Amino acid sequence: xxxxxxxxxxxxxxxxxxxxxxAFCAPWMIGFVFFTxxxxxxxxxxxxxxxKLNGISDFxxxxxxxxxxxxxxxxxxxxxxxxxxxxxxxxxxxxxxIMAMLLNYKxxxxxxxxxxxxxxxxxxxxxxxxxxxxxxxxEAGLLNAIITSISGKxxxxxxxxxxxxxxxxxxxxxxxxxxxxxxxxxxRSGLNDVPRELYEACDIDGASAFRxxxxxxxxxxxxxxxxxxxxxxxxxxxxxxxxxxxxxGESGDPNxxxxxxxxxxxxxxxxxxxxxxACALSVVLFLIACMFGIGIFxxxxxxxxxxx
Amino acid sequence: MKxxxxxxxxxxxxxxxxxxxxxxxxxxxxxxxxxxxxxxxxTETAEAEPVEEAAVEGTKVTIAVWNEPNSDEALNMxxxxxxxxxxxxxxxxVPESDYSSKLNQMVSxxxxxxxxxxxxxxxxxxxxxxxxxxxxDDYLSKSEIKTDEFIDAVSKLSxxxxxxxxxxxxxxxxxxxxxxDMFDAAGVDYxxxxxxxxxxxAAAEKLTQKAEDGTTEVYGCALPNTQTWWAGIGAAGxxxxxxxxxxxxxxxxxxxxVSDCFDMVEKGVMPAPSSDTADLFAAGKAAMSWQxxxxxxxxxxELGFNWDIATLPTNALKYxxxxxxxxxxxxxxxNQEAAFKVIEYLMGEEGQAINSxxxxxPSAIKSIADQGAWKVEAATTIENWDAITDSLAAGVFGxxxxxxxxxxxxxxxxxxxxLGQKTPQEAVDSASQxxxxxxxx
Numbered sequence: 001x002x003x004x005x006x007x008x009x010x011x012x013x014x015x016x017x018x019x020x021x022x023a024f025c026a027p028w029m030i031g032f033v034f035f036t037x038x039x040x041x042x043x044x045x046x047x048x049x050x051x052k053l054n055g056i057s058d059f060x061x062x063x064x065x066x067x068x069x070x071x072x073x074x075x076x077x078x079x080x081x082x083x084x085x086x087x088x089x090x091x092x093x094x095x096x097x098i099m100a101m102l103l104n105y106k107x108x109x110x111x112x113x114x115x116x117x118x119x120x121x122x123x124x125x126x127x128x129x130x131x132x133x134x135x136x137x138x139e140a141g142l143l144n145a146i147i148t149s150i151s152g153k154x155x156x157x158x159x160x161x162x163x164x165x166x167x168x169x170x171x172x173x174x175x176x177x178x179x180x181x182x183x184x185x186x187x188r189s190g191l192n193d194v195p196r197e198l199y200e201a202c203d204i205d206g207a208s209a210f211r212x213x214x215x216x217x218x219x220x221x222x223x224x225x226x227x228x229x230x231x232x233x234x235x236x237x238x239x240x241x242x243x244x245x246x247x248x249g250e251s252g253d254p255n256x257x258x259x260x261x262x263x264x265x266x267x268x269x270x271x272x273x274x275x276x277x278a279c280a281l282s283v284v285l286f287l288i289a290c291m292f293g294i295g296i297f298x299x300x301x302x303x304x305x306x307x308x
Numbered sequence: 309m310k311x312x313x314x315x316x317x318x319x320x321x322x323x324x325x326x327x328x329x330x331x332x333x334x335x336x337x338x339x340x341x342x343x344x345x346x347x348x349x350x351t352e353t354a355e356a357e358p359v360e361e362a363a364v365e366g367t368k369v370t371i372a373v374w375n376e377p378n379s380d381e382a383l384n385m386x387x388x389x390x391x392x393x394x395x396x397x398x399x400x401x402v403p404e405s406d407y408s409s410k411l412n413q414m415v416s417x418x419x420x421x422x423x424x425x426x427x428x429x430x431x432x433x434x435x436x437x438x439x440x441x442x443x444x445d446d447y448l449s450k451s452e453i454k455t456d457e458f459i460d461a462v463s464k465l466s467x468x469x470x471x472x473x474x475x476x477x478x479x480x481x482x483x484x485x486x487x488x489d490m491f492d493a494a495g496v497d498y499x500x501x502x503x504x505x506x507x508x509x510a511a512a513e514k515l516t517q518k519a520e521d522g523t524t525e526v527y528g529c530a531l532p533n534t535q536t537w538w539a540g541i542g543a544a545g546x547x548x549x550x551x552x553x554x555x556x557x558x559x560x561x562x563x564x565x566v567s568d569c570f571d572m573v574e575k576g577v578m579p580a581p582s583s584d585t586a587d588l589f590a591a592g593k594a595a596m597s598w599q600x601x602x603x604x605x606x607x608x609x610e611l612g613f614n615w616d617i618a619t620l621p622t623n624a625l626k627y628x629x630x631x632x633x634x635x636x637x638x639x640x641x642x643n644q645e646a647a648f649k650v651i652e653y654l655m656g657e658e659g660q661a662i663n664s665x666x667x668x669x670p671s672a673i674k675s676i677a678d679q680g681a682w683k684v685e686a687a688t689t690i691e692n693w694d695a696i697t698d699s700l701a702a703g704v705f706g707x708x709x710x711x712x713x714x715x716x717x718x719x720x721x722x723x724x725x726x727l728g729q730k731t732p733q734e735a736v737d738s739a740s741q742x743x744x745x746x747x748x749x
Contacts, residue, residue: 050749052412052749053409053412053413054416054431054434054435054438055415055416056434071745072738072741073717073745133585137583137584138579138583138584139582140591141583154521156523158580158582160582160583161581161582161723162727163727163729247583248583249716251716253724254720255720255724255727255729256720256724267713267716267717269409270406271408271409271711271712271713271716272711272712272713272714272749273412273434273711277749
């Protein structure tokens with residue numbers, strides 16, 4: 001009898017503990033359901049309508065999806081999005097690793113260097129983009145003025161409108177975004193955690209700096225590389241709007257070369273008032289983000305080293 | 309343990325209460341009528357006896373506009389309206405780039421925070437269709453606003469709406485600005501209102517100044533802007549906008565004009581499209597520029613050279629786009645009578661004259677426009693004021709009736725052609741294809 005009572009008491013205690021845990025989780029769960037899950041579901045529902053920005057709406061099934069699959073603008077934007085995401089993720093990650101490694105060298109004024117490298121990252125992306133738009137101007141751009149004064153020849157490079165230079169300019173600007181700065185800090189903390197004795201062992205074996213990086217540093221910080229790659233990918237997919245809209249406009253000039261899906265979504269929803277169609281595009285963007293996430297985690301199983 | 313439970317309970321309760329409070333509608337919102345109800349109610353209100361002046365005095369009326377009110381109080385029509393009517397006029401400035409979409413969202417959500425919308429040409433019929441704005445006919449029947457004196461193009465634009473839903477705040481047009489000092493230096497005759505397109509092209513070439521290395525120091529003409537691309541295409545013979553089906557109509561005219569601009573860019577007579585935001589004409593780097601008439605008020609006496617205006621040159625035909633905005637009353641406004649009083653003032657002689665003096669845009673009411681208040685006093689070098697009246701006479705409502713995404717996309721295509729990234733024909737075909745995909749959605 002006593003045993004039964006004791007078991008009941010244990011169960012009750014477990015239930016209370018579980019309920020307590022759920023209660024602690026509840027605020028996040030409620031927020032997640034209302035502010036994440038519901039909007040995603042609602043977005044999908046609206047994508048099945050021809051809803052316009054002024055509220056007119058009729059159910060049209062999958063017509064938006066059929067239309068976007070037949071649209072050249074969509075396919076161009078799809079390709080640009082994939083290209084932009086992959087390159088931006090690679091460029092920003094490599095740059096952040098380089099910066100973190102440079103800052104990891106023990107030298108004087110390291111704090112000031114770190115502050116200077118990180119400073120552009122705390123500038124709002126839109127302000128940063130407008131500043132670079134001015135710098136990369138053709139007629140009155142600062143960069144062309146500097147090149148002119150150095151070379152003595154009239155530099156008239158159309159940085160953001162020439163198909164040969166636009167990607168260089170845009171990816172250069174991404175190096176100064178918040179995401180890259182944040183990556184640099186996480187890499188730096190990761191580099192500090194790499195055991196010194198591994199490097200000492202390498203030194204004894206006479207390993208070169210490159211081999212030390214490839215065989216020690218990279219495996220040891222690979223979980224952080226994975227984390228930053230995922231964050232960089234999501235940032236490129238969702239955050240590129242704030243960078244590209246002020247730089248190259250809603251049509252992704254020149255010739256649609258920078259028209260990522262987030263720009264097209266904005267253009268369709270707020271310039272053409274096609275909210276239903278924009279939601280269908282958003283569903284596609286959501287699927288692309290999922291694919292990138294799954295892809296990165298799949299690759300990471302082979303490449304990421306977890307010490308424990 | 310007990311403390312944990314209490315804490316968890318408190319957190320959950322506060323979260324749920326917060327959610328309910330955030331998601332719940334206020335009593336006022338619950339009472340907000342559906343579109344049809346709103347229209348019925350407003351019609352009833354409109355049919356009621358006119359409200360006494362004293363009844364609306366002290367009422368706050370909010371008006372949504374895209375441009376800042378004039379900083380000079382004498383030229384601030386809203387400040388003057390407050391003095392004249394006793395109504396507190398609050399101006400909500402929405403950035404121009406987001407103006408149309410913001411208003412659409414407000415209409416969609418039956419927002420009641422704004423009483424008067426100044427609605428653009430491409431939105432007015434949609435807003436009327438969804439009951440977002442009210443017909444003003446009953447108010448107008450008891451008002452002194454001269455609706456029978458609107459310029460023809462404005463009257464035509466309001467046809468087919470089933471009532472008078474909006475009153476035009478002005479009638480702006482597009483004109484040629486030119487730097488007289490540069491014309492004098494190059495020995496070129498000033499542009500006239502009967503200038504041909506060939507005259508314009510020849511002058512632009514003569515006015516271009518090049519450096520020793522062949523790069524251009526001063527352009528003959530600035531690149532067409534988002535407005536004047538359409539003037540060039542219309543003048544080259546294309547219809548641009550077909551009011552019968554709401555479609556964009558581009559063809560040979562567009563190909564011809566884009567090709568001409570490409571040639572001028574190649575020769576260095578016109579700058580290539582770029583990310584530069586500087587006004588090359590104002591900076592003294594372009595001898596001519598096609599722009600909206602509202603820039604007269606902006607330039608005033610600010611430019612460091614002598615300048616004047618002319619109509620845009622005549623190509624296959626004389627063409628420029630008219631621009632306006634319509635004062636409309638929000639169907640969900642709680643202050644519709646006061647809102648109409650404000651509109652009545654702004655559409656009256658005093659309000660229209662102040663608007664014209666501040667912006668340089670003539671009134672859309674012919675008898676008021678004839679008084680010439682739009683001849684901006686600060687623009688002392690302008691002699692050819694006839695350019696405005698001639699342009700208004702030739703003006704039509706064109707691209708402004710199309711969705712901005714479609715027209716912006718077309719301009720990106722034209723820019724790509726100017727940069728040699730596609731042919732003018734490909735650019736025009738691509739712009740037309742996108743318009744077909746978009747319009748009529």
